[in-house]
Amino acid sequence: MKKPARQSKKSVRPSSLQAESLQQTRREHATEIAEDYVEAIADLAAAQGEARVVDLARRLGVTHVTVNRTLARLQRDGYVTAQPYRAIFLTGTGRKLAEACQQRHTTVVSFLRSLGINEKTAELDAEGIEHHVSPETLAAFERHLRKG
């Protein structure tokens, strides 16, 4: 979510693969909320023409206060535009991110379903897993879906 996310001078601490993995996981968590929000905004815009704060709150399972503050961050980081008391719109960047996330979400859910996992569980797990799936792994999921 942070834009610059400035690297520390001696950023090569990872000494162990686990350290590097955990740092990557933390980075993924930092962008996760942005991803879920833009995805939800795109869905709402498609379904009912516009995304309002209340819709997002219901959809995301948080209060409207949380939505509000998060939208300010998303605006700061260039994913959405918004004026007070108006609907929320995605920027070009936001729209691109939303499409990638929708795509990835679908792939992860389908993949889990293909392993025989129950629909609801697939949805529950995918919502967390999706943010930690690298391009390489996503490609493997797609391959598996085409083949198997």
Next chain:
Amino acid sequence: MKKPARQSKKSVRPSSLQAESLQQTRREHATEIAEDYVEAIADLAAAQGEARVVDLARRLGVTHVTVNRTLARLQRDGYVTAQPYRAIFLTGTGRKLAEACQQRHTTVVSFLRSLGINEKTAELDAEGIEHHVSPETLAAFERHLRKG
């Protein structure tokens, strides 16, 4: 990580499956650090007899200050015991959690490897994915490993 995590009175807001999924993901994130720490502590104890703050810091890719404060939380929540300037030990609860996490971590990595994913990528992705894998999905991964 929170122990009580008191439910709000009207905790049945989720209205949508996505809301429920996101709430679950947030809960998983709350226990994630505890899981990674106890796993690291168990590994270090096995490898060199005891886990020290510096070892954990190196291993987890954070400063010793972060380790310190986190250990206080883990102590509060009953996963570890520690005295100042001494090694860190897992409680019964902590040990049990560590074993489950080690097991799950291995399964997730093996599963990704079985899809043809590069070893390093598998490790990187697994570190995040593992915390969002439900028992049902974990079972499916194991099934796939035995079969495929």
Next chain:
DNA sequence: TACATTTTGTAGCATGTGCTACATTTTGTC
């Protein structure tokens, strides 16, 4: 138009999780 309801915004709180800078304690070496 007047009033109630809904929506949106804001103030202020809590907790988690990262950090640097500095203090203290322990450990290793001579």
Next chain:
DNA sequence: GACAAAATGTAGCACATGCTACAAAATGTA
């Protein structure tokens, strides 16, 4: 035992992300 180095601890900062309570604006309805 004395001194240096390493390990550990603490103070205090930043930011993200959740919340309740209250205020203001917009919207719907009689």
